[in-house]
Amino acid sequence: MSIKPAPERKPGEGQGPFKKLFIKGATMIDGTGAPPRGPVNIIIEGNQIKDVKGGIESPPEDAQVIDANGMYVMPGFVDTHAHIGGEAQGTPAEYVYKLWMAHGVTTIREPGSGNGVDWTLSEKERSASNKIVAPRISAYIRPGMWERGAVRTQEEARDFVRWADTKGVNGFKLSSSDPHVLKALIDEANQRELGSAAHLEQTIVTRTNALDAARMGLGSLEHWYGLPEALYDDRLVQHYPADYNYTNEYDRFSRAGRLWKQAAALGSDKWNTVMNELLNLNFTLSPTLTIYEATRDVMRAREAEWHGTYTLPSLRDFFQPDPESHGSFFFDWTTADEVAWKENYKLWMAFLNEYKNRGGRVTTGSDSGFIYKLYGFGYIRELELLQESGFHPLEVIRSATMNGAELLSEENNIPMDFGVIRPNMLADLVLVGENPLHNFKTLYGTGTIKLNPETNKVERVGGVEYTIKDGIVYDAKELLSDVEQIVNDAKE
16 A cells, blocks of 8 residues: 655745746855855756856846845755655655655655555656655666566566666665576666666675675665675674574664674775775765664664654654564664664774775665654754764765765766756755754754853754755745644644
8 A cells, every 4th residue: 555645736835936036145065075155146047056156246136035144055955765654654745755855855766666666656757847845756666566576587677677667767676686686687777777776685695795786787785784794704694693583673683783893894905805896886875874873772763852743643653662563673672782783883884984085975865764763854864974974064965965966867877967056957955044064953853952152042943944946945944834733633
């Protein structure tokens, strides 16, 4: 069963696009990693940026004006791992989309299209024409999502990719196919200029690790499964206890927290050899650090301050420990498990930072809707975790904007038309009142606390002010108010 599609965009939901829109006097963070500069004026015509000018300038008389003096402007954020929810979570599409848009996410890659191929492609088209309030959608599907069922041979793999191409999908999420089938899926996708991303399940990493898949031509690795296995130098198989059962999600995730310590040491010959080959293959990492963060401190994730106002009761129920629900494995989570995962993160983050430093592409994905992570809020937490990994805040923004746009454009061999603030790019922008480079917490819809030096009192500040997609200006706080109403209605 699919969740409820988004309703048609109502009058007043977003203003524009305008014949001319003049954003006046902002400080610009352009997405490339360049330092902020301002004041700048951004001239938008329809859905396209026409010019970016520095200094103080009067707007044209026929232009709609946003006075952005004291504000910061960035490209719209790209979430490269963004599920639109599902029946199990009880999350209508409007709820999910507005949470994303309220946090500045203007483009998503939907990895798997769990609500069905036709459903996702319909929402993709409706978003592209701005009939709904939603980020633009890059639709990836899983092998077997057709009337012929499972894909088990090379011939079936190629037939499936050809069929998917005629449907209009953007790419594929791969996970547990046998190596010869996986190779055929990736090869046919590359020939047809369709993307490929993989969550390599532990059931196949002994035969296809991340490096093996990259050699096949895989576009990006989701999470990190298969990467430590590529770094083994004294074993072939993860050290599983005798009573391990992959189907038991406590076993699966508790042992995953001990995995990076089994890989080659940081800076070793094996570490460098694997990293160098991945770099030469132009391989992209979409780590989704945020989705596993509860393993380090389950109480922090469970009690996040936004749950009370913005988390639907059905989603809150889905998050509760339950052996039958995916990602709800905290029914006997121990201090030792959290300590192991903290060590796991240190090594994982070290690899990511080094990969970035050597020129590798790291994008920003959230995988929200599981493990206490709420759409939008989970994405902002990913920015914080990339900074914890060693990324400079400008490198974090680059991962969240330009890098994601580059990946999606390269996967489909189309010109990159969003992700940086430049003339002739799409008018996808985020306007905020606080400096995100100083504190990413100010991007949360709930904001953060800050001392007002004039009053010597602590105030709550932040949140996105405006999200602009295709030249249409959305009041981010109004979008959050809509989400709050959806939650209140569900509670009643």
